[in-house]
Amino acid sequence: MKNQHVQLDKEGRLRHFITTEGLSRNLLTEILDTAENFSTVGNQQVKKVPLLRGKTIINLFFEPSTRTRTTFELAASRLSADVLNIDVNTSSASKGETLLDMLRNLEAMHSDMFVVRHNQSGAAQFIAEHVAPHISVINAGDGSHAHPTQAMLDMFTIRKHKPDFSALRVAIVGDIMHSRVARSEIHALNILGVPEIRAIGPQTLIPPDAEHLGVHVHHSLESGLKDVDVILMLRLQRERMRGALLPSESEYFARFGLTVEKLALAQTDAIVMHPGPINRGVEIESAVADGPQSVILEQVSNGIAVRMAVMSMVLGRSPQSEESR
Amino acid sequence: MHLLIKNGRIIDPANQRDEVTDIFIVDEAIVAIGKAPEGFKATQEIDATNQLVIPGLIDISVNIKKPGDKNKGSIASESKAAAAGGITTICIPPDTIPVIDSPAVAEMIHRTANDIGQVRMLPVAALTAALAGEHLAEMALLRDRGGCIGVSNGNNPLHSILVMRRAMEYAASCRMQVYLRANEVSLSKNGCAHEGVISTRLGLTGIPEAAETVAVARELMLVEQTGVSAHFLHISSHHAVTMINRAQQDGLPVSMSVTPHHLHLTEMDIGYFNSQCHVLPPLRTQRDRDVLRNAVKDGSISCISSDHRPLPADAKLAPFGDSSPGISGLETLLPLTLRLVDEDVLSLHDAISRLSHGPAQILGLNDCGQLQVGYRADICILDAEQHWSINPESFISSGKNSPFSDWEVKGKVTHTILAGQCVYQATE
Numbered sequence A: 001m002k003n004q005h006v007q008l009d010k011e012g013r014l015r016h017f018i019t020t021e022g023l024s025r026n027l028l029t030e031i032l033d034t035a036e037n038f039s040t041v042g043n044q045q046v047k048k049v050p051l052l053r054g055k056t057i058i059n060l061f062f063e064p065s066t067r068t069r070t071t072f073e074l075a076a077s078r079l080s081a082d083v084l085n086i087d088v089n090t091s092s093a094s095k096g097e098t099l100l101d102m103l104r105n106l107e108a109m110h111s112d113m114f115v116v117r118h119n120q121s122g123a124a125q126f127i128a129e130h131v132a133p134h135i136s137v138i139n140a141g142d143g144s145h146a147h148p149t150q151a152m153l154d155m156f157t158i159r160k161h162k163p164d165f166s167a168l169r170v171a172i173v174g175d176i177m178h179s180r181v182a183r184s185e186i187h188a189l190n191i192l193g194v195p196e197i198r199a200i201g202p203q204t205l206i207p208p209d210a211e212h213l214g215v216h217v218h219h220s221l222e223s224g225l226k227d228v229d230v231i232l233m234l235r236l237q238r239e240r241m242r243g244a245l246l247p248s249e250s251e252y253f254a255r256f257g258l259t260v261e262k263l264a265l266a267q268t269d270a271i272v273m274h275p276g277p278i279n280r281g282v283e284i285e286s287a288v289a290d291g292p293q294s295v296i297l298e299q300v301s302n303g304i305a306v307r308m309a310v311m312s313m314v315l316g317r318s319p320q321s322e323e324s325r
Numbered sequence B: 001m002h003l004l005i006k007n008g009r010i011i012d013p014a015n016q017r018d019e020v021t022d023i024f025i026v027d028e029a030i031v032a033i034g035k036a037p038e039g040f041k042a043t044q045e046i047d048a049t050n051q052l053v054i055p056g057l058i059d060i061s062v063n064i065k066k067p068g069d070k071n072k073g074s075i076a077s078e079s080k081a082a083a084a085g086g087i088t089t090i091c092i093p094p095d096t097i098p099v100i101d102s103p104a105v106a107e108m109i110h111r112t113a114n115d116i117g118q119v120r121m122l123p124v125a126a127l128t129a130a131l132a133g134e135h136l137a138e139m140a141l142l143r144d145r146g147g148c149i150g151v152s153n154g155n156n157p158l159h160s161i162l163v164m165r166r167a168m169e170y171a172a173s174c175r176m177q178v179y180l181r182a183n184e185v186s187l188s189k190n191g192c193a194h195e196g197v198i199s200t201r202l203g204l205t206g207i208p209e210a211a212e213t214v215a216v217a218r219e220l221m222l223v224e225q226t227g228v229s230a231h232f233l234h235i236s237s238h239h240a241v242t243m244i245n246r247a248q249q250d251g252l253p254v255s256m257s258v259t260p261h262h263l264h265l266t267e268m269d270i271g272y273f274n275s276q277c278h279v280l281p282p283l284r285t286q287r288d289r290d291v292l293r294n295a296v297k298d299g300s301i302s303c304i305s306s307d308h309r310p311l312p313a314d315a316k317l318a319p320f321g322d323s324s325p326g327i328s329g330l331e332t333l334l335p336l337t338l339r340l341v342d343e344d345v346l347s348l349h350d351a352i353s354r355l356s357h358g359p360a361q362i363l364g365l366n367d368c369g370q371l372q373v374g375y376r377a378d379i380c381i382l383d384a385e386q387h388w389s390i391n392p393e394s395f396i397s398s399g400k401n402s403p404f405s406d407w408e409v410k411g412k413v414t415h416t417i418l419a420g421q422c423v424y425q426a427t428e
Helices: A002-007 A025-038 A067-078 A099-107 A123-130 A148-161 A180-191 A221-225 A238-244 A249-256 A296-315 B075-084 B103-116 B139-144 B161-173 B197-202 B210-226 B238-249 B260-264 B286-298 B330-342 B348-355 B357-363
Strands: A056-061 A082-087 A113-118 A136-142 A169-173 A196-200 A216-218 A230-233 A271-273 B002-012 B017-026 B029-033 B044-047 B052-055 B057-059 B087-092 B120-123 B178-180 B230-232 B254-258 B379-389 B408-418 B421-425
Touching: A002 A123, A025 A148, A025 A180, A025 A296, A056 A067, A067 A082, A067 A113, A067 A136, A067 A296, A099 A123, A113 A123, A113 A296, A123 A136, A136 A148, A136 A296, A148 A180, A148 A271, A148 A296, A169 A180, A169 A221, A180 A196, A196 A221, A216 A221, A271 A296, B002 B348, B002 B379, B057 B330, B057 B348, B057 B357, B075 B087, B075 B103, B075 B330, B075 B408, B075 B421, B087 B330, B087 B379, B087 B408, B103 B120, B103 B139, B161 B178, B161 B210, B210 B230, B210 B238, B238 B254, B238 B286, B254 B286, B254 B357, B260 B286, B260 B330, B286 B348, B330 B348, B330 B379, B330 B408, B348 B357
Parallel strands: A056 A082, A056 A113, A113 A136, A169 A196, A169 A230, A196 A216, A230 A271, B002 B044, B002 B052, B057 B087, B087 B120, B178 B230, B230 B254
Antiparallel strands: B002 B017, B017 B029, B052 B379, B379 B408, B408 B421
């Protein structure tokens, strides 16, 4: 279990950001507060602060992504860091070069931070355990395990609208089985004190023993949405129709698609969130996605502030904490 | 060659022998226990005072890739590792390179084992040609010319139940036992951890218990119909134990084995992506572990086997799902089994039996697994009280892959005798 704390330094501050699991409420709140301070930078005429001037950040993406990578890139450049994007397509990575070989090569470029996305659960942790001690790792999504910055930007968005986490009912709807976002959200919500978290979906998309994550499982959207304050929709990957997990998109939409009528079961001031990109008519109806209760576009701009917060906290620690593990 | 092992505490579970006395060996065989036979003049003596003298261990499944693949544990280093572990007989499953599906490959293994002279190797023949699951292998020739002790699907589950049925029928008519790894591959595909709390938490693809139980159920039905004798290797789930146990009580000729890691570890030991705990079948729950322990205790599981799988260092240096499954287990088989004595799971006699007489009975070997006059002088001598700490880096095996690093264990092999020859002697 000791490895889990690889993301904290001796003083308990973030030296990597791998997962929301196991972090303290204070630390998560500090991320949200720091993000609050950065959230106005985008509105300034000069959209930059010099906090990370001279630092080099490598976006190391083993899985294609446009949106997440772009927001990380933007966040880094607003902090005045130099950014290098490396897209590793998995076929060239498999040509004999191991992940460790690749890390050694990148370390030689004198970088300070890797922002990593990988299709294997545990990849970010593995990289954090094996990189040189002066390099920090931020997990931008590993397999089905974790996507902590996405979860924190969702927490940030929730707090903007519903400041008291201890008074919330939150529903997460969709493919929780394969979702790293859902896992990171569930941990963060529990840590921040949300008393009731519901996981809603057909049994084929709910992981076994899901209750151990700290959620109540609902197989009906109607019962699951009753009286909730926040609805976190998940994207349905089209490939889930293969492997006999679901019959069809239209059956999924009929049972679990968020429509105006179903939304009415939730609290009247409930907010609707989605990590994007949206499959309109599959998991959510356009009238809801574009409706007054949707905060989906806010999530995107909050993503930059939260990623700035995490990067500055991880790289901005005082020099004496740069000791090796 | 006259070898005398003096003054050791001889424990032979098959014959309920437990006494401090001497063993007399001439050439390859035990000639007397207790009193020197006429004309015996020791040319070599081993003083076993305060030591245990037990039958050489028999490991029913040791994966050695050679001939062919030098990187995954050469046959020489693994033979030495076996000897250092007190093991005198190992069975080689057919998924070698090349596959043990022709008498020539089996003969080559016997020849290599003889040349190295550290451990007896018994090849297990492939059930189907190239383990491809289509054509039956030449089972009778593999036995008669290749000295194979049984047939197995190795790590390659058969896709056709029809082929499995035919293979079992044919093996039954040859009076050969089948060794099965129960795994329904459509349920376990891409999985790397037990489907449950840990796979859910870490987002790892799970292997449900049903991958094992569905296969066991199907295979038991075919055993009943074909009358073949079957051994289930490395059972991991409590429902599979229950099903096989019931079949035994119904009189079916079936048996099962378990690994030390399934008796000591659970899915929780994966912790936060510890790839040393990536094994197949996967580590399961506390309840599974407890049922496996009870079955070893009551004898329904009469064999503990390492399922030794030495891996190169970088095989574990990858994210969990990309790492290779397997544990290098030859040198920890005995101490981890003895640890079950300290944990009050097994008596000392039963622990020794599960590593010697038990597997000998399953394999149908009537020349080893006991300390009796006329038997092969395959003997392990150990200091049962010596405490030590497992350090995989000091393994003789080429594979340093073990989740048991820093475990405190008891019982250290001091000598290993193979057919009357001392093949291992501890250095300290």
